[in-house]
Amino acid sequence: MAPELSEAAIALAEELGLPLAGEAEFALQLSTAGLQLQELGQHPSGPVRVDFLEGALAHRRLHGGGSGQMIAKAVGIQSGIRPTILDATAGLGRDAFVLAQLGCSVILIERNAMVGALLADGIQRGLPDPEVGPILQRMHFLPGNAIKLIENWIGEPPQVIYLDPMFPHRGKNSLVKKEMRLFRPLVGDDDDAPQLLKAALALATHRVVVKRPRKAPSVSGAQPGYTLEGKSSRFDIYPKRAFKTTA
Numbered sequence: 218m219a220p221e222l223s224e225a226a227i228a229l230a231e232e233l234g235l236p237l238a239g240e241a242e243f244a245l246q247l248s249t250a251g252l253q254l255q256e257l258g259q260h261p262s263g264p265v266r267v268d269f270l271e272g273a274l275a276h277r278r279l280h281g282g283g284s285g286q287m288i289a290k291a292v293g294i295q296s297g298i299r300p301t302i303l304d305a306t307a308g309l310g311r312d313a314f315v316l317a318q319l320g321c322s323v324i325l326i327e328r329n330a331m332v333g334a335l336l337a338d339g340i341q342r343g344l345p346d347p348e349v350g351p352i353l354q355r356m357h358f359l360p361g362n363a364i365k366l367i368e369n370w371i372g373e374p375p376q377v378i379y380l381d382p383m384f385p386h387r388g389k390n391s392l393v394k395k396e397m398r399l400f401r402p403l404v405g406d407d408d409d410a411p412q413l414l415k416a417a418l419a420l421a422t423h424r425v426v427v428k429r430p431r432k433a434p435s436v437s438g439a440q441p442g443y444t445l446e447g448k449s450s451r452f453d454i455y456p457k458r459a460f461k462t463t464a
Contacts (some may be wrong), residue, residue, distance in 0.1 A: 252338035267339025291452035297462035303375035305363035317355040324365040331460040378417040380411040381428040411437040425455040
């Protein structure tokens with residue numbers, strides 16, 4: 218490892234409170250390609266890193282359908298309306314990136330330190346790019362517990378709060394994505410999703426949007442006003458106030 222990477226790895230380990238060596242099921246690895254999460258063991262899956270420049274996110278940026286995407290309709294994007302959004306369960310930042318690409322200013326909250334480190338690394342690597350950088354400049358990462366941050370919010374409240382909580386999955390085909398196989402043992406389920414929804418409804422000025430698997434139950438508590446349903450997922454929408462066109 219290059220000396221500069223070794224120093225960065227030591228600093229990151231200290232920041233996250235992680236050991237630099239020893240037995241483990243997973244490892245955060247730092248290379249010239251960026252920070253990645255790697256499963257260890259006999260039959261590991263490939264590494265996971267946040268890459269806003271290439272791969273699936275680049276394809277979606279170029280061919281994703283623009284404001285006609287269901288997520289755009291869910292958060293209220295329409296002609297002359299680009300709401301300010303708080304993504305309170307940011308994860309790897311994919312949905313936030315789509316919304317920022319469409320012109321929204323997005324604050325991203327992620328409470329898991331390792332996932333947050335991957336997200337922050339991906340944003341920093343993408344900022345110098347002339348095409349992707351302006352999109353990432355509309356994304357503002359805020360590490361911490363979303364419930365506490367929302368309950369103690371300072372400043373202008375977001376118009377929309379977007380939630381994509383991780384729930385217990387049942388069935389053999391639930392964890393089909395590599396990221397889920399990696400993250401579920403590390404992150405666990407979002408058992409406090411009802412509390413997060415309650416806090417979000419108290420802060421958002423216009424609506425709260427919850428992304429769910431298509432056949433999954435809604436989050437306990439307030440019932441959504443309406444739902445947008447796709448092939449594999451849906452958006453439960455909790456409206457509070459109508460948007461007004463500003464341009």
